[in-house]
Amino acid sequence: MEKTVNLATVSPSTPLPRALKRQKERHGPQKELKKWDEFEDMLEERRHFSDLKYAMKCYTPTVYKGLCPCKPDKIKRCVLKSEEVQYIIKQISKETHESTDIIQEEASVILDEMAHKLRLGAIRFFAFSLSKVFKRIYKKVCVNEEGIQRLQRAIQEHPVVLLPSHRSYIDFLMLSYVLYTYDLPVPVIAAGMDFLGMKLVGELLRMSGAFFMRRTFGGNKLYWTVFSEYVKTMLRNGYAPVEFFLEGTRSRSAKTLTPKLGLLNIVMEPFFKREVFDTYLVPISISYDRPLEETLYAHELLGVPKPKESTTGLLKARKVLNENYGSIHVYFGEPLSLRSIANGKMSRGPYNLVPRHIPQKPSEDMHAFVSHVAYKLELLQIQNMVLNPWNLVATVFLQNLPRMDFDILVKKTVWLKDLTQTFGGFLIWPDNIAADEVIHSSLLLHSNIVNFNKDQVILKEESEEPGTAEGLVFQHITILMCVAYRNQLLNIFVRPSFVAISLQMTPGFRKEDIYSCFDFLRDVFSDEFIFFPGNALKDFEEGCYLLTKNETIQVTPQDILVTDKGDTVVSFLALLFKPFVEGYRIICQYLQKEENEGFTEKQYLTGIRNYNYCLLQSGESECYELLSSDMHKNALAALVRLGAVSKNKVNDEYTYKVNDEAIIKLEEMLGAKIPIGKPVTARL
Amino acid sequence: MAEAAASAAADGAGCGSGSSLERERERVCAGRRLRVLSGHLQGRAPAAALVLNECRGRAPAAAPAAPPPAAPESSSIPKKRQELMKWNGWGYNDSKFIINKKGQIEFTGKRYPLSGMVLPTFREWLQNVLGLNLDQRTTSKASLNASDVPPSVVKEDFLDDLKETSISYSQEADDRVFRAHGHCLHEIYLLREGIFQRIPDIVLWPKCHDDVVKIVDLACKYNLCIIPFGGGTSVSSGLSCPVDEKRTIVSLDTSQMNRILWVDEHNLTAHVEAGITGQELERQLKESGYCTGHEPDSQEFSTVGGWVSTRASGMKKNIYGNIEDLVVHIKMVTPKGVIEKSCQVPRMSTGPDIHHFILGSEGTLGVVTEATIKIRPVPEYQKYGSVAFPNFERGVACLREIAKQRCAPASIRLMDNMQFQFGLALKPQVSSIFTSFLDGLKKFYITKFKGFDPNQLSVATLLFEGDREKVLQHEKQVYDIAAKFGGLAAGEDNGQRGYLLTYVIAYLRDLGLEHYVLGESFETSAPWDRVIDLCRNVKERIAKECKEKGVQFSPLSTCRVTQTYDAGACIYFYFAFNYRGISDPLTVFEETEAAAREEILANGGSLSHHHGGSQVESILQILKDHINVSYFFIVPMAVYKFYLAVI
């Protein structure tokens, strides 16, 4: 059993200056002291007992109290017969003059394409083979069993939606595997259609509960209705927990992606319409020491096209079996009762005055609420994501490229460890082992990224295997891999760091000015990091609170002052996020200089990549972050949101146009050449 | 209710006193003579018809040849109500649940089919379902302590004027307390455990319309507040006195205005005084072969005026309609005069229907003094029935289909499983009609052969009325539909018992209150497609709220679909919980009830189908805000019940 030490609660031992004390008191009761459950290694038992017996065990999962047991076929029939689907069929028939039979047939085809065929046999097959694979490639698969118990209770009470973080394809296999092991019902999982490209795998996944959704519905009413009715039917009947990924896709950069609201909307609807009494939403955090897709992601981010998921592709992955991927931590968060979250937040009007089967565009209220819930869930996911020593090592190392002394690395990593724990990071660090050993072993696990040579840690510059894609600098791949590991830290660090950057960017110490800057940064980077919509002040206060806690700053009624010992922390934090500020600034620069009227996203993506490439080569910039196409996309979205770029639809294609004045201003603000506008709030 | 039971069980245990029967017959004869007479006069000399409306005993000497109806001064409801009815609970003094020497629960009295019977399994059921322990008794007041009661504040000059009218009145504590409440749980709880902060200052017993006119005039003159009091069965706090009301509060008890003034057999209407109770009205009409068919569960005590004021609904509304369908004419005294239509016609199209403002106005606009109500010949044949469904959902689907085909019997009610079990638990020791549903072969048949789960099963009770042939035909039609939804005919007895229990349940609350259990019923109406969700969610919400509020035993929350309509249904809930270990049970109760109502609204249901409610104020406010009210009669009545003070 691993001990997880919670350090969010550690308080400074030296007496606090008065002003600080006040601050502390003010924040004290606000900030919940986070305690995490303990982890249990699931593989432990697998290593000692027969996998076959385990796969053939008597499996009688606890089920929803209101369950009406039925076969996958019956669900399909229910969906086709449902008033919702029938209504749309009639409507389309009226519009297109097509007979309802034909449309009904179409609906049936859609349903066949998407529906799962959950079979116990397939689950047992996976249970057996995954046991073999997992034991081979993972050291441990850790699960918080208290979370499992909470989930077990929740499943009996109300329909359950499982919302895991998404860092790897392993996520959903792993989750079903865990649930099977603990005698909980295996979920039905919303998966992308791309899997269906892989014939065999697709069908296998189908039989283990995956159902498939097209990535774009393109306004296809019939598809949308059939799909959402399918999901809702399973949810209402309590057929099985419904699982999907709020982030929509695997995050290549390991930062949590902003939530997609479509499916969340669907699973919340039965409650809104009171077809169910309540629905539990369960945030689940799955953290990998080393995701299988590690290098693949780096390639993708560099813009090398994503290989189609194909069976052969997966089989090639056989070499995977000879690798060591460290451990996995699966943390089941507290099930959230949708009813409790909605309490007082939703006016009941909309569904009372129209028959429930008639589709309605969600009101603004409703939309805001769904988004509120989505962010809340993602923040909870983040809170329970496990950080490991390597995340810290990668962070330190990235600030000291391309090589550094091992001793210094250890020293700085240990320093960062304390900081991470102060900021409430869920860090798993074996305290019974000496720090240099801990770090050493994590270097070994990631020997594909760094070499350890004569007391020096060196970034790998050459691939060990031939066949690196053309035009790529191998180093860029290793750097982006490091970046991904560091990124896992950023979610925890973003608030205090933005305060730190604001301190640097703002002339003077006035709290108001610093807050304006903070608010500005938060706004600009809200596609990069997860912030609760609205409520910038709360984020600011949290950032300040964390910094006061370790005596980095001192907050007085008017000013924010950096303490003497605080300088190091402030500069470290600022440096941590500098690549983002710098990256966005360069993008502004590029758009100003290079792009002409009406460019497309594709043009922009290639353009900025080349632009950055040149800068890197000429040594004008060291912003390796900007290699990541993730940042390119996020920045474009942010610029559109901020009005610095306008987006227009011309002949089914979006084109963009730069607003020169705004982009220049933005660039100057990011470069701290001009102060950030007027204070936003007087209430500070 | 008792009536229905009695007639069905053919044992005719009425509740009027035997000696009055003779006089009644006399009165009916006199009435009939009069009817003939006024029939002759009608149209030509309408004033003659009015003769009838004169107060009895005070009719002018120059009365027409026929004497006025010889109604007894003391009607079925005495002025001293507490002599007949419980001062701190439901119903007649002689009828209540007690624990007999053997420790069994027994229902006393002679009025109801269940009266005098022992219920051997009920104790255990209460223990299991509510954790109710009959050995633990609450210590509530045995009788009213007059010195606790707020004093009567009445101006002398008003009293002087009042005396001149010779309208009888009382300022005694027990009379005033009796009229300070209806039958909401919190009212009864307060009666038993404390006392109201504000009660009427004086009780008045007008005998006729003219008396009411006089009272209202006096109220205007002295700036008094009037609260009309009919049967006192209100469950919407419509009778409770606002604590901060500074004016003298007059309780206008209509019990002495209880005559049938005339019956028009041609148009099938009866003109009655507003204080007549449902039971009395039906009894008297029956003698001449008629009925109104309006049977709210409270009909023993509730009155025509109360029905009008609360938009009441009767069990057999499928045949006879709700009160709004039944009233043809209403006469109401307001501070500005008397409101009534100029004719007695089935429908009018001359602007908004004034009845629609009066119906449901909860006594805020004026006093209803008389009404003309539709009557029907007493049906030739009545038949009970019941159907068992595998579960509640199937039952609801069946009721929906029956409503769709518009073939609902006079009454059809679908009980959920808990209510069905409840009914079983009330099975008396010896009774032919109370043979248990799940006894013997039938139980085997239903559970083993048909695969019904006794813990899922749901039962519909039916009541058919009409001529024999049609009833039988109708019955077949309904059973055929039921069969399509997996419903099995489950016998007449079960049906009949279902209806009897409805009335007895009202007496149960007092038993609960004596043993740390608070209980209440509430109802709603909802569109068909939401019925199942609403029922499930409301029950679950109650359970959840109770749990969160520290109620140790899970509460009883059960429902039935009690009326069907084209576009929806009426659902009736019972809710009770054991409050041992809770310091402020009333608050827990009120919060839970409020949560249940909130849940109903969130599920697309209404606040009330028939119990009436405190929405009157806001609706009047809407009228005031949205319509140029200076045209409205509701504007200037500053003296009426509290709501009007603000308008």
Ligand SMILES: Cc1cc2nc3c(=O)[nH]c(=O)nc-3n(C[C@H](O)[C@H](O)[C@H](O)COP(=O)(O)OP(=O)(O)OC[C@H]3O[C@@H](n4cnc5c(N)ncnc54)[C@H](O)[C@@H]3O)c2cc1C
């Ligand atoms: C056990 C029980 C069962 C019930 N069952 C039913 C049922 O099946 N269906 C149903 O609809 N209701 C039912 N009710 C509710 C209640 O019986 C009705 O609301 C009934 O109409 C009230 O009549 P009442 O004569 O008792 O009026 P009260 O309770 O005396 O008064 C009700 C309201 O009307 C006003 N009012 C009374 N008389 C007049 C008048 N002459 N002029 C102006 N205002 C007046 C009062 O001020 C008060 O606001 C039940 C109540 C109980 C306790």
